[in-house]
Amino acid sequence: MIGHIAIIDDYFLTGWIQRMDPPCFDDIRCAFDSIRNRGRKKRVKPEGFCVRFRRMSRDVIYTSEIHSNGFVFDDKVASVFADMIGRSVPGYGQTLQMVELLAHQFAQAESNLYDLGCSLGAATMALSRGSAGKDCRVIGIDNSPAMVERCKGMLKDEPVEILCQDILDTAIENASVVVLNFVLQFIEREERLQLLKKIQQGLRPGGVLIISEKIAFVDEAESRRQIELHEAFKRAQGYSELEISRKRSALENVLVPEPLDVHHHRLKQAGFSASNTWFQCFNFASMIAFK
Numbered sequence: 001m002i003g004h005i006a007i008i009d010d011y012f013l014t015g016w017i018q019r020m021d022p023p024c025f026d027d028i029r030c031a032f033d034s035i036r037n038r039g040r041k042k043r044v045k046p047e048g049f050c051v052r053f054r055r056m057s058r059d060v061i062y063t064s065e066i067h068s069n070g071f072v073f074d075d076k077v078a079s080v081f082a083d084m085i086g087r088s089v090p091g092y093g094q095t096l097q098m099v100e101l102l103a104h105q106f107a108q109a110e111s112n113l114y115d116l117g118c119s120l121g122a123a124t125m126a127l128s129r130g131s132a133g134k135d136c137r138v139i140g141i142d143n144s145p146a147m148v149e150r151c152k153g154m155l156k157d158e159p160v161e162i163l164c165q166d167i168l169d170t171a172i173e174n175a176s177v178v179v180l181n182f183v184l185q186f187i188e189r190e191e192r193l194q195l196l197k198k199i200q201q202g203l204r205p206g207g208v209l210i211i212s213e214k215i216a217f218v219d220e221a222e223s224r225r226q227i228e229l230h231e232a233f234k235r236a237q238g239y240s241e242l243e244i245s246r247k248r249s250a251l252e253n254v255l256v257p258e259p260l261d262v263h264h265h266r267l268k269q270a271g272f273s274a275s276n277t278w279f280q281c282f283n284f285a286s287m288i289a290f291k
């Protein structure tokens with residue numbers, strides 16, 4: 001049920017919890033409680049679990065004035081990314097759980113599963129877990145060397161391949177599930193259709209593309225409302241007004257969101273037979289497209 005990222009209260013721990021059966025949230029909380037009781041530094045194995053954990057660094061990048069112009073996936077961002085995305089994207093954890101469920105549903109035996117723009121490999125892990133036992137190749141790809149290096153470390157015991165590559169150059173073949181989890185938004189708009197066509201062509205019959213995005217709204221008042229709600233979410237997650245506004249400026253022209261109907265229309269143009277939106281929270285949404 002849960003992948004490898006567990007955020008318990010304000011402990012900011014990243015952990016891998018492996019057991020024969022998928023653990024539920026209460027099991028994990030129990031495991032962490034038992035760790036807490038014995039002192040935070042001590043590595044213990046609560047009964048029935050194999051828990052490996054490292055402290056997840058808190059994202060304080062935009063608390064200081066000194067940060068790069070624009071937004072780049074450099075080592076600074078990679079080192080706090082798990083915390084950053086968890087506190088910035090409403091429903092991110094839920095999305096990962098559903099990627100695992102969808103992989104379980106759609107992964108075909110002896111096919112390839114791709115996580116394009118894998119960052120630290122959270123969705124790669126979900127693909128791996130969801131397709132366990134089907135003899136699939138799970139491939140995570142990212143063009144940020146800092147992300148790839150950390151991702152390889154995080155997933156070193158998982159049967160996945162992690163490549164440092166531009167996803168525009170990646171060959172997609174024999175695929176049953178492809179994931180673009182909050183990645184298309186960073187690709188130049190003119191390149192997006194071509195990328196989706198390539199994915200559609202690399203999918204087997206019955207294959208799916210799972211795509212999550214920050215979305216835009218055509219109606220100005222609606223757009224304002226959704227952005228305000230997203231920013232209220234970020235405030236509730238502990239980001240200050242200054243951090244929120246600095247990151248907003250950094251993301252301008254780097255993360256370019258589009259309305260949901262633009263996405264669905266483009267998926268059709270790329271050759272997908274159908275698509276739908278299976279999750280939305282404020283200006284973040286997840287879709288699935290069927291070959």
Ligand SMILES: Nc1ncnc2c1ncn2[C@@H]1O[C@H](C[S@+](CC[C@H]([NH3+])C(=O)[O-])CC(=O)[O-])[C@@H](O)[C@H]1O
Nearest residue numbers: 073117118119122123142143144166167181182186
């Ligand atoms: N052309 C490109 N080629 C390869 N990678 C790219 C490219 N452009 C951007 N990236 C990579 O796409 C990732 C986007 S983050 C994905 C989260 C992850 N999917 C997750 O489920 O945790 C989303 C976010 O930061 O909002 C970064 O690691 C970039 O290096």
Ligand SMILES: O=C(O)C(=O)Cc1ccccc1
Nearest residue numbers: 084085088089214247251255
């Ligand atoms: O933080 C934001 O405002 C976002 O839109 C989400 C996000 C999350 C991680 C990196 C870049 C953008």
